[in-house]
Amino acid sequence: MKNDFNYKDGFSKLARQATSEDNSDNTQICSSIVAEQLWVKIESQIRQDIGDTAWRNWIKPLHFSGLENDIIELTTTSKLVRDRVKSHYSDKLRLIAKSQSLPVTGFEIEWTEKSLALDMPITSVADAPRITKMQEAGKQTSAISSTHGLDARFTFANFIVDKPNQLAFAAASRVVESATAAFNPLFLYSGVGLGKTHLMHAIAWEINARQPERKVMYLSAEKFMYRFIQALRHRDTMAFKEQFRSVDVLMIDDVQFISGKDSTQEEFFHTFNALVDEGKQVILSADKSPTDLSGMEERLRSRLGWGMVADIHATTYELRYSILISKRESVSVNVPDAVLEFLAHKITSNIRELEGAFNRIAAHASLVGRSITVEMARETLADLIRASSRRVTIDDIQKQVSKHFSIRISDMFSARRARSIARPRQIAMYLAKNLTTSSYPEIGRKFGGRDHTTIMHAVKKVEELITHDSEFSDDVELLRSLLSDN
Numbered sequence: 001m002k003n004d005f006n007y008k009d010g011f012s013k014l015a016r017q018a019t020s021e022d023n024s025d026n027t028q029i030c031s032s033i034v035a036e037q038l039w040v041k042i043e044s045q046i047r048q049d050i051g052d053t054a055w056r057n058w059i060k061p062l063h064f065s066g067l068e069n070d071i072i073e074l075t076t077t078s079k080l081v082r083d084r085v086k087s088h089y090s091d092k093l094r095l096i097a098k099s100q101s102l103p104v105t106g107f108e109i110e111w112t113e114k115s116l117a118l119d120m121p122i123t124s125v126a127d128a129p130r131i132t133k134m135q136e137a138g139k140q141t142s143a144i145s146s147t148h149g150l151d152a153r154f155t156f157a158n159f160i161v162d163k164p165n166q167l168a169f170a171a172a173s174r175v176v177e178s179a180t181a182a183f184n185p186l187f188l189y190s191g192v193g194l195g196k197t198h199l200m201h202a203i204a205w206e207i208n209a210r211q212p213e214r215k216v217m218y219l220s221a222e223k224f225m226y227r228f229i230q231a232l233r234h235r236d237t238m239a240f241k242e243q244f245r246s247v248d249v250l251m252i253d254d255v256q257f258i259s260g261k262d263s264t265q266e267e268f269f270h271t272f273n274a275l276v277d278e279g280k281q282v283i284l285s286a287d288k289s290p291t292d293l294s295g296m297e298e299r300l301r302s303r304l305g306w307g308m309v310a311d312i313h314a315t316t317y318e319l320r321y322s323i324l325i326s327k328r329e330s331v332s333v334n335v336p337d338a339v340l341e342f343l344a345h346k347i348t349s350n351i352r353e354l355e356g357a358f359n360r361i362a363a364h365a366s367l368v369g370r371s372i373t374v375e376m377a378r379e380t381l382a383d384l385i386r387a388s389s390r391r392v393t394i395d396d397i398q399k400q401v402s403k404h405f406s407i408r409i410s411d412m413f414s415a416r417r418a419r420s421i422a423r424p425r426q427i428a429m430y431l432a433k434n435l436t437t438s439s440y441p442e443i444g445r446k447f448g449g450r451d452h453t454t455i456m457h458a459v460k461k462v463e464e465l466i467t468h469d470s471e472f473s474d475d476v477e478l479l480r481s482l483l484s485d486n
Helices: 009-018 026-052 052-059 079-088 091-100 129-134 163-177 196-210 221-231 235-245 262-277 299-302 317-332 336-346 351-368 374-380 382-389 394-403 419-435 441-445 452-468 469-484
Strands: 063-068 071-076 106-111 186-189 216-220 249-253 282-287 308-311
Touching: 026 052, 026 063, 026 071, 026 079, 026 091, 052 079, 071 079, 079 091, 079 106, 079 317, 091 106, 091 382, 163 186, 163 196, 163 308, 163 317, 186 196, 196 216, 196 249, 196 282, 216 221, 221 235, 221 249, 221 262, 235 262, 262 282, 262 299, 317 336, 317 351, 336 351, 336 374, 374 382, 382 394, 394 419, 394 441, 394 469, 419 441, 419 452, 419 469, 452 469
Parallel strands: 071 106, 186 282, 186 308, 216 249, 249 282
Antiparallel strands: 063 071
């Protein structure tokens, strides 16, 4: 490979130039600039070799700190990144340096607790014991422990980022980097098991680590309602209000739970407004976007959509595979790459089920003393794989609905608005929302690039017709049955 720049000559030339000017500081600065260019060149090449996702998760969090005796010195704020690069990428880095004839013989990676950059994809996270000591020392003064109910496994360091969750992760990172309310509220939503709760816990841990003086309260909407009912029962609503309105960051998970609970919604509405008016951060999660939360007051739905609304989409193969690699490293189980590829292809519903499948084959291998192979995984997970293979796709729905109503598949994507075409199309959209894990925008793309609001309207229209038209309802149920049996 032809080099664009001779780095050894570059060092010598810059050093001679700086020395001739009788300025030793210049010598060090110039040498440092050229040394850092070495890392930039190597980093650029490994990004091409391993792809953007792996580079973003493992290489980008490394920061150049110097060059000593032909050894590039790097730092990172994540132990997981340090260990991963040492075990999986150190040989590749050395080969890249050698192939480009660069004066680099090795790489030294150090972990530091100090945050080096706020825009890193994997941020510095304090572990649970450290935060517990803070509380014991009296540094945490909130009425409810900010770490109450949090899972120490759910941190930014082990949250794998890819296109489906990129927006939500970026929004969460911005919130923890800011001492004031970055988005108010930050509203995260997704289907079951796609990582929104992981992200909520990670935000709480990270705020505790970065700004331990801030009072963070995390709880589920169910617990919020329970505490409100207890306050009503004991006629102590003032203490309840003071408790929830004295925090700096309020985090409520699964806010859809308070749908239809009028009194709880009323109290939540006033708590939300009080915190936002004071510039306090509110972070919420749900299984639907604010506009789709049925049983929620219109004024509350409007407030929930004020700030940043971020959707976590269904997983991709690349994301599932990256999660499995991280899982393998965290438990030190010898699971071959071929088995991880098999799982990433076969278990597609959600992350929770994917990790459950991994745990199952690891436990099975440990209990029976059997090597983990693709065939062993296939046998152990036979029921999961059968269930996954039966899952309906949007393409299946479009084909079945078109066949049932004797229209062309192309009518699903067309702009035709005749009732004989529009109504079956709306039914297909409704079934896509109810039988798949796809979000409204994803369904819209599958129906000729339609806007997500069109899909929302179709779903609501079909729900109304099911309630008032028994013949229409029978048609929809027949289609649902046919699709489920395939």
